[in-house]
Amino acid sequence: MDERADEKETARLEAFSDGVFAIAITLLVLELKVPKEVGSDEALANALAKEWPSYVAFLSSFATIGIMWMNHHRLFTHIRRTDHWLLVFNALLLLGVTAVPFPTGVLAAYWGHPGERVAAIVYSGLFVVTAILFNLLWRYASGGHRLLRKGASAAAVQAITRQYAFGPLLYLLCFGLAFVNVTASIAGTIGLAIFFALPPRSRPQL
């Protein structure tokens, strides 16, 4: 298969993945519930204000899926060929991404109520899993430059490998926090999204 056909291959994989990312991130809004009929402007304002856990969960999941998309995007500026296992690893990663609205909904419903600890554990647990899957995908694709484009610089590849290794640990920290303090765990998840959204020196160009 020549280079152009290769690129066509990754192009379709990226397009499909982008579709899943875009849909998962947009379906999050369905977890925001219109308050049941209330009798006045003040009552509606209060009802909407009381839904703050939904908004924070929405923001946190949006930011995290957004960061995942940026990372996926970044990896595929280096990956130029696909093979069977790459498709499988990518499918597992997308499984994690499509699942996000469910724990987001659980968190939105239970944060601030009895059960919030379990909700936060499930929520942060999913991000540990997706962070691990990102590492698997990248290590498979980059191992021995298996599926990278020809010009991929070894230094850039190693930099990504090093950085990605921290992802699971950081999300594991949020997971651990969930057992102790729900708010701290969610704050950690949002904090990580903001941190990853900052342009690190080691990757001046995403």
Place this chain on the structure above:
Amino acid sequence: MDERADEKETARLEAFSDGVFAIAITLLVLELKVPKEVGSDEALANALAKEWPSYVAFLSSFATIGIMWMNHHRLFTHIRRTDHWLLVFNALLLLGVTAVPFPTGVLAAYWGHPGERVAAIVYSGLFVVTAILFNLLWRYASGGHRLLRKGASAAAVQAITRQYAFGPLLYLLCFGLAFVNVTASIAGTIGLAIFFALPPRSRPQL
């Protein structure tokens, strides 16, 4: 990174954004509720007719997201490169777009009932925010021709900058109207969508 790679970069960003726009605009239909079982053709016709606030909210949100897509489309005929912050500004903009179905649902449920004022404030408030985000995205990308394609004419760029500056003010007007008169505020939002859908002389070709 050479020119072709650049274009590939913006292409994927545009494709992802288009996905989010397309999904958000299509999810709006889920806010239209099938009337609960009624006993006759006349009763169903009445029940459907009573849902007019849902239809108007649907139209208003559809038109507004459509205009946002056209604007995004237009900006990216000039923007040819991406960098870290462009992705972040674009993500913030998409956050606003994906959120639209929620205030649309609130407006559909409360317009014509107690609470409509708060519903209209939230609804028009979101469009103020997205209009500001559009300005941020464009000003970042066009400042010093940072991320524009080489041939981008300075006049065209300035024309866009001037026009976009009005967006937040106009939506702020609708936001202010919501405190006084809900119908006027929604009429203003729809009016703005129609206004932006007209081909202004200064942009004979979108």
Place this chain on the structure above:
Amino acid sequence: MDERADEKETARLEAFSDGVFAIAITLLVLELKVPKEVGSDEALANALAKEWPSYVAFLSSFATIGIMWMNHHRLFTHIRRTDHWLLVFNALLLLGVTAVPFPTGVLAAYWGHPGERVAAIVYSGLFVVTAILFNLLWRYASGGHRLLRKGASAAAVQAITRQYAFGPLLYLLCFGLAFVNVTASIAGTIGLAIFFALPPRSRPQL
């Protein structure tokens, strides 16, 4: 704007439209409702069988949106440039497409129950509107070869114009039938989808 840039323009319009078509056609499945808890295999089989109007409405809407996509696809093998009004006409057409799940849900809920006539009128009425919008889009784009690709054959263009003129009339017939006999109206809609799915001699290659 050179030819390549033009093609990029229609490419993004087609991609966005395809996204909306794909989402609208896939959201239809949400109108199929899982039967509320029943006590046995037989009861579930009966409950599922009783939902036949949902399945027929799903099939009818799927086929109709599918035909619309094929037609859109076909038009854009000839249209190669966009302008402001084309975007507007296309947006109106997509408005019709995104709305389809709502009357589909109304039909699924009311067919076979009092109110079915109104449901069928609304359902078939939407397709009259979309058929008219298709004609507007095409006539605008093809009038004086305004936005067609250079090599577009006048004969092929006229053939499309002639065929499309029948669409609104045929759907108007289904609309009229809805006032008299709901089943005949839906059968007509499905029949039209099958008819348009057959390869007419005048378009040996879609």
Place this chain on the structure above:
Amino acid sequence: MDERADEKETARLEAFSDGVFAIAITLLVLELKVPKEVGSDEALANALAKEWPSYVAFLSSFATIGIMWMNHHRLFTHIRRTDHWLLVFNALLLLGVTAVPFPTGVLAAYWGHPGERVAAIVYSGLFVVTAILFNLLWRYASGGHRLLRKGASAAAVQAITRQYAFGPLLYLLCFGLAFVNVTASIAGTIGLAIFFALPPRSRPQL
């Protein structure tokens, strides 16, 4: 129509199909239901644990749609032209794909409860139908190399034809199992997805 135009044709068909696959696979998450308010962490953990049939049905459907996407992807590395009937066969296949969330929801609701047998029959029955549709699509496109790219090797084409012939038989086995033992039937469906996700020797490069 020249080669480039041909490729553009299949490109748009693939993009539309990918959109449908991506949306159908992502909508599956809507079948995972947030437990109704419960009073403690333990109660929420139990309520979430009790939903295991939903998770297994979600996984099974995700894996099966994923495999379908991989197969579609694979077929279209060989198919390079479209014609009217290919669009029709593809539309029928997509009809099957978009329907998946419905039987998945039925299975999630009834597995482990009276009615589970019917749920499993419907669920596995749909996959028999989609497997048959895959064969129809491929046999139409590959018959006499009708729509294949020029360089398509006869051996590779025959290998696909042979392998695909087994699909309907294997899913028919799961369908038969559903009448006898629901768990065995679902295990079979998941097993098939895992089996197809393994790289067979005959297709070293997907």
